[in-house]
Amino acid sequence: MKASAFSYARATSVANAIELLAEHGERAKVLSGGQSLMPAMNLRLLAPELIVDIGSLDELRGVARREGLLSIGALTRHVDLQNDPDIATDAPLLREAIAHVAHPAIRNRGTIGGSLAHADPASELPACMIALNATIVVRGPKGERRIPAEDFFVGIYETLLSAQELLVTVEVPLLPPNSAHYFCEFARRQGDYAIVGLAAQAVVANHHLIDLRPVFFGLSDRPVRAQAAVQLVNTDITPGALSEVLQALGDELDPPEDQQANSAMRRHYAKVLLARCVAAFLSRPELSTGEVA
Numbered sequence: 001m002k003a004s005a006f007s008y009a010r011a012t013s014v015a016n017a018i019e020l021l022a023e024h025g026e027r028a029k030v031l032s033g034g035q036s037l038m039p040a041m042n043l044r045l046l047a048p049e050l051i052v053d054i055g056s057l058d059e060l061r062g063v064a065r066r067e068g069l070l071s072i073g074a075l076t077r078h079v080d081l082q083n084d085p086d087i088a089t090d091a092p093l094l095r096e097a098i099a100h101v102a103h104p105a106i107r108n109r110g111t112i113g114g115s116l117a118h119a120d121p122a123s124e125l126p127a128c129m130i131a132l133n134a135t136i137v138v139r140g141p142k143g144e145r146r147i148p149a150e151d152f153f154v155g156i157y158e159t160l161l162s163a164q165e166l167l168v169t170v171e172v173p174l175l176p177p178n179s180a181h182y183f184c185e186f187a188r189r190q191g192d193y194a195i196v197g198l199a200a201q202a203v204v205a206n207h208h209l210i211d212l213r214p215v216f217f218g219l220s221d222r223p224v225r226a227q228a229a230v231q232l233v234n235t236d237i238t239p240g241a242l243s244e245v246l247q248a249l250g251d252e253l254d255p256p257e258d259q260q261a262n263s264a265m266r267r268h269y270a271k272v273l274l275a276r277c278v279a280a281f282l283s284r285p286e287l288s289t290g291e292v293a
């Protein structure tokens with residue numbers, strides 16, 4: 001199928017893009033890498049009257065380190081993140097996660113802003129942003145808004161971004177000392193969207209988890225920060241205690257069912273992932289087995 005007819009505007013600046021979005025509202029769509037927008041238009045799931053192409057706005061591209069954070073421009077492509085030295089040292093979770101996003105051809109064009117604005121619930125980057133405690137910066141006719149990643153995703157392909165706003169930057173705080181990360185996903189094939197995945201960031205000291213931010217994807221209409229995991233912080237973790245937390249995690253989750261997995265299977269995967277994550281953070285392989293109900 002082909003997309004329905006649309007008009008095309010190449011934005012000349014961020015201000016110009018916002019003007020166009022303000023004028024056309026819901027009838028316009030931003031084009032970044034086009035890796036999700038173009039397939040959706042060709043399938044006629046979306047039929048915008050105007051495409052606002054921001055692809056030549058270089059001010060939205062690249063990673064900069066400043067004042068305790070990494071500032072990542074919305075047009076930074078997946079492949080740029082994968083190769084960036086600051087991402088490798090200061091946000092290694094992102095680097096590891098991006099290797100699971102689709103395939104090289106898609107990572108060569110897809111952008112962080114597009115991925116976050118698209119808000120696919122099985123996507124890796126939204127979950128990473130919550131695990132990393134990132135802030136998403138959006139700009140519109142009324143000025144700039146800074147939205148914690150934890151609040152940004154509100155449903156399937158739904159965020160707090162309005163039709164008049166542009167996602168401009170993502171701010172990722174630099175990691176505290178003794179930080180560790182964990183990333184794992186179950187997918188049918190390498191590069192497929194996850195059936196269930198887990199992105200987690202932690203601070204580990206003296207064999208304890210001083211801080212823990214585990215965020216699941218593919219388990220709900222948006223990324224899910226596991227509340228049950230709070231009980232694992234600042235405590236001695238025995239196999240029995242972990243088993244209780246996994247039970248509480250299962251009670252907390254209400255996973256969807258589709259052609260790839262039913263609800264019970266997704267719940268089971270989530271427990272396996274959390275157990276493996278804790279075992280990896282504490283370097284205690286015995287915790288990764290056995291006690292998953």
Ligand SMILES: Cc1cc2nc3c(=O)[nH]c(=O)nc-3n(C[C@H](O)[C@H](O)[C@H](O)COP(=O)(O)OP(=O)(O)OC[C@H]3O[C@@H](n4cnc5c(N)ncnc54)[C@H](O)[C@@H]3O)c2cc1C
Nearest residue numbers: 030032033034035036037102110111113114115117123167
């Ligand atoms: C075969 C295939 C497999 C894929 N597998 C995965 C996968 O495993 N994991 C994964 O996470 N993704 C996957 N993707 C999606 C891919 O990562 C996309 O690149 C990404 O979702 C969107 O980035 P983009 O820059 O291409 O955005 P676009 O396609 O240009 O835009 C996506 C949406 O976001 C909006 N948008 C884009 N940029 C902005 C902005 N700056 N401000 C406001 N709104 C904006 C657009 O209007 C559109 O609605 C896959 C895609 C394909 C085609």
